[in-house]
Amino acid sequence: MFQILLVEDDKKIREGIEDFFKTKSDIELHIAKDGDQGMNMLYENSFDLVLLDIMLPGVDGFTLCRELRRQSDAPIIFLTARGREEDILYGYDLGCDDYIVKPFSLATLYAKVNALLNRSKGMVLGKEIKVGAISMNPRTMQVMANEKEIELAPKEYVILKILMENKKMVVSRDTLIVRIWGYDYDGDERILDNHMKKLRKALGEGGKQIRTVFGKGYKMVDE
Amino acid sequence: MFQILLVEDDKKIREGIEDFFKTKSDIELHIAKDGDQGMNMLYENSFDLVLLDIMLPGVDGFTLCRELRRQSDAPIIFLTARGREEDILYGYDLGCDDYIVKPFSLATLYAKVNALLNRSKGMVLGKEIKVGAISMNPRTMQVMANEKEIELAPKEYVILKILMENKKMVVSRDTLIVRIWGYDYDGDERILDNHMKKLRKALGEGGKQIRTVFGKGYKMVDE
């Protein structure tokens, strides 16, 4: 069951979408009638996908999108009458996944929503990520290992997050260093080993889920 | 550097896209002028994203899409003059990620391509190479033999990859040595035998799929 948020002030469009999605059993639609309400709902819940109007009372859609992207990678689709190319490109710059110009067909919207849900499956942040006995809630930055809550230092947390987002995949040392310390990092390469050691220790038994792939990097496994 | 395949018969559009993407350093565009050529390229390489025209000489775009989906999760964007809703919905049913109706803006196309590359990063499983009971995922560097995951040392992995990429073909010892140690390698020739031995052992029963061709080299067979 996917949780979708629709932020739209136009009653007709809102109800049209609502009625249509009611017939789709795999989707649960949540509705915000203006930007402020949308913002609150984003903070309080986590969604698998967000449909955003741009011109809204209160906070506008672009701002909502920017705010959402700071905490989540959930797919975002703009639904708007503003079809000028600059608007479209601006939307994509903010990190949206699709931009639909009104008027549009509900069936097409549904197809696009499905394509994106499919594509982003398991990637959505703001939602709990789980790998074996370790789980992480990126929203609250809470990490659990074997039912126990774990306290992690910021760097440890980031490393774990990257590994968990890429579970079963080898993440190279370079990738990790670049993503954590930036392209221009020129300090000691061994720094990663140290954080890795502390992370493993902090995870206790769960630390064994982080595997070293000699000559390549690290990867996270289910057990 | 993302590898993108464009299948388009209309010369004007093709060259327009080609010129535009030439200016984008993160993207390498590969071009097929008709469906048959596109099909061949799909079989021979793995792409990070595919742009497909629908009406094509030879195999049509829908068929290409269907075929591609059988072996890869790479994002697919249809570029077509067919803007009827039934066509669009049919495209999404086949598993495409976006459907752009001609004429379109190159900047918008680029924005959509980027959004999708971003979204699919790390998810696109690349083409899984499979030879008999052994399969390899070059992206995750995961190797499976008889349903079991295999841990390989770096050199072993490279050797296996070369053999699998050339399945059923004999790869000479010289080719292997040059590709792995470079043209100027002047160490012991027996080094290859050693890694080969370890590779075979690591693959267990599957090691038998690597055949020695006396006086020629090695080859990988289905069983």
Add this chain to the structure above:
DNA sequence: ACTACACATTAAGAAATTATGAAATGCTTC
């Protein structure tokens, strides 16, 4: 069966890579 050559196996040391521990530095918070 003999020979010459090609490949396989084994073991041990070299080289490369990662892990660890301790100390130094930096950053917040009170």
Add this chain to the structure above:
DNA sequence: GAAGCATTTCATAATTTCTTAATGTGTAGT
């Protein structure tokens, strides 16, 4: 500014992989 924590550096240890070299086994041609 001192305490407490996080981060970084550095030296050393441990581990894994690579290479060499010696010896054994297999193959093809005569």
